[in-house]
Amino acid sequence: MAKAERVEREPMAAASAPTIGLAAVIIAATQNEPRVLTVPEPVPGRGEGLPSGPLEPAHPTLERGLRAWVERQTGQTLGYVEQLYTFGDRNRRPDGDGPHALSVAYLALVREARPAADSAWQNWYRYFPYEDWRSGSPACLDAIAARLDAWSQAAPDAGEARRRADRIGLAFGVAGGGWNEERVLERYELLFEAGLVPEAGAPDRIAGQPMALDHRRMLATGLGRLRGKIKYRPVVFELMPPAFTLGQLQRVVEALSGVLLHKQNFRRLVAQQGLVEETDAISAETGGRPARLMRFRREVLLERPAPGLRLPPGRRS
């Protein structure tokens, strides 16, 4: 308690009013790839980033302020939106002083990708190449693992080295249980702490394309949240067209989670959960036998306590 009092009375160099930023992780899935909507330079000279802007007095609510900024910067109208996290700690006060600069980040899921203005849809694995396990263990992971090992061994003492090694094992699946696709943020934070990303001073891009400010941390947060949520809520359908084949649905889920699923079991799961219903139409096929087009059964939102798509330890089509 005494300690806390002392902290609060430390003299500060600057103590002006805090600023509140709004930022959006906007996700779509097209051509079997997950996409994120980016703008070229949210801050001059810092590279690409997320649609974002300050909260203004005219914004009636945080979420409406966010929607306004996104529409202005990208022309995209948002549907499903949920709050992700409020960032106020790292990477925002590089000098350690000055007014607080908070950022309230949101996750949005949209159905179609129609880039406008100078915004662009990017494959999200551009920023996290090691998160895509659909073609097996990502090539870049070996180099990353080696650098992480070096970092953990360079710890000041044995205890810290042990803790670092434990965290690496847990986040990257060396420990029991293997790769867990939801731990996106933990992995990024490790890479950040180890100084392996340009945002933390790394000279190269071994762990993917950087973003301005802490936007990549926000993206990692959104990715992890989405990967977790598709398992217990039917949110994938926010990304699907009104009618789709089961194969398309599976490929979107695989694209989001970054792992391949077992085809037959995936189909049975979707069917017996009652998440979709058949339409009369048959798909314009892309090779092979034509598939029946399905549509999402909106009623399930009122039926089940928590419908979603579990991701079993899949593999192969």
Added chain:
Amino acid sequence: MAKAERVEREPMAAASAPTIGLAAVIIAATQNEPRVLTVPEPVPGRGEGLPSGPLEPAHPTLERGLRAWVERQTGQTLGYVEQLYTFGDRNRRPDGDGPHALSVAYLALVREARPAADSAWQNWYRYFPYEDWRSGSPACLDAIAARLDAWSQAAPDAGEARRRADRIGLAFGVAGGGWNEERVLERYELLFEAGLVPEAGAPDRIAGQPMALDHRRMLATGLGRLRGKIKYRPVVFELMPPAFTLGQLQRVVEALSGVLLHKQNFRRLVAQQGLVEETDAISAETGGRPARLMRFRREVLLERPAPGLRLPPGRRS
């Protein structure tokens, strides 16, 4: 897009700097009841509320600012802390104008309850009496259901009435799937919208004790989050003493989730998950056969991908 532009250019009565508040939902479990740490009057004349205070320039991070406020107001040192949600929308700008008043709410779990200063530990079912199903369907639920029904039937049109009835059925378990203990926030929001809580103008306290500002909404958010989280992360142990019996553990989980569990299955679940290990000690019994004291196996944090305690459709001891 044009619409968004218009919104942002609306003239505002007041447009000063935003303020950022910090608030804490601090949970403990003593004597088989879940407790929340409260302060008597965070705002003069508005009744009890959560420990809270404004973010100050001297606070290095949001979380450290929160810890400082809590220690100052209650003397409680916080251990496990996680961010809950940032509230900026409702109940904070009653006039619809003026500067933004955000509040970043956190969830904290503490081991012991030692109230200090004028703060007090309260049973959280004081604020949500209808959330406690340990003795069967709560008595107050009938009256609440009747008032909610009246509200849904008083909707301006049939479509809205239908939507309200659907939401009530989903939140309160009339629809398939029955009562879902995690939907605490959805239930509180319905009661708020229906005008059944004092915070929304209700004259009586049919749905529990009110709190200042939107603190009860924060508490509902925290309760729901905790009820969900104990199922997939071993967070209950943050609330337990270093050594405990399986019976104590079960009663704490039941107190948090508000439902009774099946004794034998609960024990097997805990055992086979490897969450606890035996100690040499035997409990000072409270009646009946003495029980073995257990301790949490910290190692599981490094082993399993997502260890936790599932809550099956229990019943009885």
Added chain:
DNA sequence: TCAAAAGTGTTATCCTTACACCCATGT
């Protein structure tokens, strides 16, 4: 005719749920 993708059927295994029962202590 073959490749590619859609779609069906079956089986072994594990986990969940439920039930029955025994053990050790205080009154």
Added chain:
DNA sequence: ACATGGGTGTAAGGATAACACTTTTGA
């Protein structure tokens, strides 16, 4: 003796994961 809570064993049912196999199209 019996009430109370601790603790163990086991069987039924359902969901999961893995397998093989058929169907329908385009090239």
